[in-house]
Amino acid sequence: MERIPILRMGKLLLVTIQVDMHDRLAMTLQDDLTSRIVKDGAKGVLIDISSLDVVDSFIGRMIGDTAAMARVLDAETVVVGMQPSVAITLVELGLALPGVRTALNVEKGMALLTGTAPL
Amino acid sequence: MQTLGGTRLARLFNERQSELLGEWVAQQYAIASRRGGAAEAQLRNQFLQFVDLVCAALGSSEQVDFNTPTWDEVRNFLADVSGQRARQGFTPVETALFVFSLKEPLFARLRADLAADPALLAELTWTISKLFDAMGLYTTEVFQTSREQVIIRQQQELLELSTPVVQLLDGILALPLIGTLDSARTQVVMESLLQKIVETGAAIAIIDITGVPTVDTLVAQHLLKTVAAARLMGADCIISGIRPQIAQTIVHLGVNLQNVITKATLADAFIVALKRTGKSVLGGAPAAEAPGAPGPLRGNQFVGD
Numbered sequence: 001m002e003r004i005p006i007l008r009m010g011k012l013l014l015v016t017i018q019v020d021m022h023d024r025l026a027m028t029l030q031d032d033l034t035s036r037i038v039k040d041g042a043k044g045v046l047i048d049i050s051s052l053d054v055v056d057s058f059i060g061r062m063i064g065d066t067a068a069m070a071r072v073l074d075a076e077t078v079v080v081g082m083q084p085s086v087a088i089t090l091v092e093l094g095l096a097l098p099g100v101r102t103a104l105n106v107e108k109g110m111a112l113l114t115g116t117a118p119l
Numbered sequence: 120m121q122t123l124g125g126t127r128l129a130r131l132f133n134e135r136q137s138e139l140l141g142e143w144v145a146q147q148y149a150i151a152s153r154r155g156g157a158a159e160a161q162l163r164n165q166f167l168q169f170v171d172l173v174c175a176a177l178g179s180s181e182q183v184d185f186n187t188p189t190w191d192e193v194r195n196f197l198a199d200v201s202g203q204r205a206r207q208g209f210t211p212v213e214t215a216l217f218v219f220s221l222k223e224p225l226f227a228r229l230r231a232d233l234a235a236d237p238a239l240l241a242e243l244t245w246t247i248s249k250l251f252d253a254m255g256l257y258t259t260e261v262f263q264t265s266r267e268q269v270i271i272r273q274q275q276e277l278l279e280l281s282t283p284v285v286q287l288l289d290g291i292l293a294l295p296l297i298g299t300l301d302s303a304r305t306q307v308v309m310e311s312l313l314q315k316i317v318e319t320g321a322a323i324a325i326i327d328i329t330g331v332p333t334v335d336t337l338v339a340q341h342l343l344k345t346v347a348a349a350r351l352m353g354a355d356c357i358i359s360g361i362r363p364q365i366a367q368t369i370v371h372l373g374v375n376l377q378n379v380i381t382k383a384t385l386a387d388a389f390i391v392a393l394k395r396t397g398k399s400v401l402g403g404a405p406a407a408e409a410p411g412a413p414g415p416l417r418g419n420q421f422v423g424d
Contacts, residue, residue: 087352
C-alpha cells in the first residue's frame with residue numbers, strides 16, 4: 001500500500017508530500033506520524049507541501065489536526081512551502097489553520113524549529 | 120399582420136430622396152452641431168449611404184422583415200454609425216434619432232401620394248413603422264453594447280493598474296492599496312501578493328490602506344483573508360495606514376483585528392518589519408547599532424542579518 005515516507009533528522013521528523021493526497025493516504029499519514037513522534041521522541045515535525053497543488057476541506061482539516069496532535073505529543077509542527085493557490089483555497093474554505101506555524105520553504109522552516117530563525 | 124410593400128417603398132425612397140434628405144439633414148444637423156461633431160457633408164454622406172442600403176434591401180424582396188439576412192448590410196452600417204456616435208458622446212436617444220427622424224418626412228410623403236387609397240396608406244404606414252422601430256431599437260442595442268465594452272475595458276485596466284507589489288528591502292514587501300476593495304479586486308490583490316512572496320521569499324508583507332476610502336465589514340473581511348493566506352504561506356502581514364476615522368469605524372463595526380499587527384503609518388510598519396527580519400538602517404557611524412535595534416532613519420546603509 002502507498003505510504004508517505006517520514007524521515008528522521010536528529011530530534012526532527014521530516015515529511016514531504018509529493019503525491020496527490022487522497023483521504024485514505026492522509027489518514028495513514030496521521031497514524032504513522034503520531035506513532036513515529038512517540039517512538040522517536042521527536043521534538044519537531046516539518047511537513048513540506050510544496051508539491052501539493054490541490055486541497056479540499058478534508059486535507060485542509062487533516063493538516064490542522066495533525067499539527068494539533070503533534071503539539072499534544074510535545075512536538076512543534078511547521079508546515080512549509082504552501083502554494084499560493086492552496087493558501088487561497090484554504091482561506092476561502094474558512095480553514096485559516098490558526099494553530100499551525102508556517103514557513104516559506106524547508107530552510108526557513110528548519111530555522112524556525114531549531115530556533116535559529118530571525119523571527 | 121403581414122408587412123408587404125417592399126418594392127413600393129423602395130420606389131418612394133428613390134423618387135423622393137432629395138426631399139427626404141433635406142428634411143432629415145436639417146433635423147440631424149441640429150443634434151450633431153450641439154455635440155460639436157459631424158459636419159453637414161458627412162451627414163449627407165451617411166444618409167445617402169443609408170438610403171442606398173435600405174433601398175437595396177427593400178427592393179430585393181416584397182416581404183419586409185428586418186431580422187432576415189437581406190438586411191445584414193443595413194445592420195452593419197447602423198452598427199458602425201451607432202458605435203461611432205457612442206464614442207463621440209451622443210446619448211442613446213440622439214443615436215436612435217438617426218433612424219427615427221426619417222419617419223416624419225416619410226409619412227408626410229406617403230400621405231400626399233396615397234390620399235386616394237387609405238387602405239394601402241395604412242398598410243405602408245404600418246410597414247414603415249415596424250421597420251424603423253426595429254432599426255431604431257437595433258441602434259440603441261449596439262450603442263449599449265459598445266458602451267459596455269468601454270466600461271469592461273476600463274475595469275480591467277483599473278484592476279491591472281491598482282495592485283502593485285513593491286519590494287522595500289530584501290525580505291520585506293509593501294502593497295499600497297488604492298480605491299475600494301471588492302471581491303474581484305481582493306482576489307487579484309491576494310494572488311499577486313502571494314505570487315510575489317514566492318518569487319522574493321519575503322518574510323514580511325506590509326499592506327498599506329492609506330488609499331482605501333472606506334473600510335466596512337466586507338473590506339475588513341477581505342483584508343483578513345489576505346492576511347490569513349499570506350500567513351499560511353509563511354509570511355507575516357502588517358496592516359498600515361489606518362486613518363483615525365477608519366480606526367473608529369473598525370471598532371464600531373466590531374471587526375476583530377486583534378490577531379493582525381496594525382500600525383498607523385507605513386514608516387512605523389517598516390520599522391517593525393526591519394526589527395522582525397533582523398535588519399537595520401544605520402544613521403551616523405556604521406556598526407554602532409546592534410542588529411535588531413534600528414537607528415534613526417537618516418543614513419542609507421543597510422545591514423543584513
